[in-house]
Amino acid sequence: MADFFAIGGDSLLATRMVAELRQRLGCKASLRQLFQHPQLDDFVASLKAPAAQTPTLLRLTSGVGKASLLCLPTADGDIGSYRALARNLDGRLSVYGLQDPESNLAAESLDARLERYGAAIADAESHERERIILLGWSFGASLAAALAERLEREGRPPSGWSCSTRCRCTASSARGVTTRIASSA
Known part of the structure; x- marks a missing residue:
């Protein structure tokens, strides 16, 4: 391919x-x-294919680590900003992104959004090797924090989560994040 x-x-x-x-x-x-x-x-x-109307779990890379990284979408529902990070992990972790074509910040509460993400998150859990690490930046940071709390309440706590309201995963910043994530996996 x-x-x-x-x-x-x-x-x-x-x-x-x-x-x-x-x-x-x-x-x-x-x-x-x-x-x-x-x-x-x-x-x-x-x-x-017909246009997707629900959140879609996309595999960005396959890895050999004992954890999977689940990247949460930015405000526009996109996960493209995580591709550099996924490439820089060099197969140490499987990296998934939750793409959301219906993202609409004005029309949907955080709880409603997390509810819609339920099936896709369960799909990520079924693909995981041992644990899931949540990752978000910008609006995805709010999603990662809220999702970690929700999964904890449901008895399915993530292995960890990381977020930043200012970090954009460029090739150079991805190398630093890569080191921290890979060492925790």
Whole structure:
């Protein structure tokens, strides 16, 4: 399988490719789809699939560690900001992202959002090796804290959680986070 970014794709090339697909083929391709599905065959399949209406658990990387990292979405429901972190973990942990196409901060309470996330979180728990570590930044930080508390009340406490209201997972910041997460796994 060819990964768009692993074979040299970047955000500028992605933008041009999506524009060409829209113009030449009339399809409803989006950058979000490409970032969600960097494997090109998965990306093509996503163009044919109906739009998701519920939170979706996406595997960003597979790992050999005894823990799985669950990345919670930012305010726009996206998880693309975690891809650099996932790549920099070098397979030490499995990394999942919870993509939420219906994210609407104004129309939904935090409790209602966490309720919608229930099935996807249970799916992550079923994939875990031994434990789950929650991770969020920006609005995802609030989600990580609230979710950790909720899972604790339900008797399913996460192994740990980490969040920041100011950290964006760029390649350089991911290396530091990678070290801290990998050492806790």
